Amino acid sequence: EAGVVQSPRYKIIEKKQPVAFWCNPISGHNTLYWYRQNLGQGPELLIRYENEEAVDDSQLPKDRFSAERLKGVDSTLKIQPAELGDSAVYLCASSYSIPGSRGRTEAFFGQGTRLTVV
Amino acid sequence: AQSVSQHNHHVILSEAASLELGCNYSYGGTVNLFWYVQYPGQHLQLLLKYFSGDPLVKGIKGFEAEFIKSKFSFNLRKPSVQWSDTAEYFCAVNGRTDKLIFGTGTRLQVFP
Numbered sequence: 001e002a003g004v005v006q007s008p009r010y011k012i013i014e015k016k017q018p019v020a021f022w023c024n025p026i027s028g029h030n031t032l033y034w035y036r037q038n039l040g041q042g043p044e045l046l047i048r049y050e051n052e053e054a055v056d057d058s059q060l061p062k063d064r065f066s067a068e069r070l071k072g073v074d075s076t077l078k079i080q081p082a083e084l085g086d087s088a089v090y091l092c093a094s095s096y097s098i099p100g101s102r103g104r105t106e107a108f109f110g111q112g113t114r115l116t117v118v
Numbered sequence: 119a120q121s122v123s124q125h126n127h128h129v130i131l132s133e134a135a136s137l138e139l140g141c142n143y144s145y146g147g148t149v150n151l152f153w154y155v156q157y158p159g160q161h162l163q164l165l166l167k168y169f170s171g172d173p174l175v176k177g178i179k180g181f182e183a184e185f186i187k188s189k190f191s192f193n194l195r196k197p198s199v200q201w202s203d204t205a206e207y208f209c210a211v212n213g214r215t216d217k218l219i220f221g222t223g224t225r226l227q228v229f230p
Contacts, residue, residue, distance in 0.1 A: 033216075041222050042222045043218075045219075093162075107218060110161055111161045
């Protein structure tokens with residue numbers, strides 16, 4: 001079974017340009033996460049979806065970041081315009097969450113997209 | 119707010135040495151605890167998890183972790199490391215939701 005697939009793996013853009021990342025979660029997983037991992041740090045949650053609904057986007061910088069998860073499957077994360085400080089690895093993860101499971105789920109991660117803004 | 123602290127940022131060991139990586143969390147309620155590992159060039163993958171019950175949990179590749187509630191700790195251990203254990207290790211916690219909070223990670227280097 002395929003894992004979480006992300007593309008592209010690497011992206012180099014100039015500041016002020018837009019960029020988009022794509023994620024295809026594991027089939028059947030209803031929860032999808034976008035994380036950002038800065039160099040030397042742990043992943044930080046940007047947004048979490050349960051099916052199509054964004055249930056936690058408190059850490060998403062909404063002035064320049066946007067995300068969508070159409071039909072509750074694939075998701076895209078967009079930055080417009082990108083800033084130098086956005087250079088990081090953007091990770092997508094998915095899990096199958098049962099109502100009432102109270103967080104007892106395993107999140108599966110993709111390889112990530114390494115973004116460099118110059 | 120929830121937080122996770124990993125005090126060992128970089129650990130260097132020789133093969134066959136014992137390993138213990140510290141993890142402390144800050145959260146006022148019941149938590150689920152995880153250790154993830156990221157081998158060079160690979161994606162994050164689950165090493166082990168604790169939800170409830172026996173506070174000593176065993177994971178893959180001979181790793182184990184002990185949940186000590188009174189110390190808010192979930193330290194990772196392995197009695198004898200191998201060169202193939204060279205990786206970055208992340209402790210994570212959620213407070214009965216799917217929102218995982220990660221520590222800053224510990225980079226482990228094992229030399230033959």
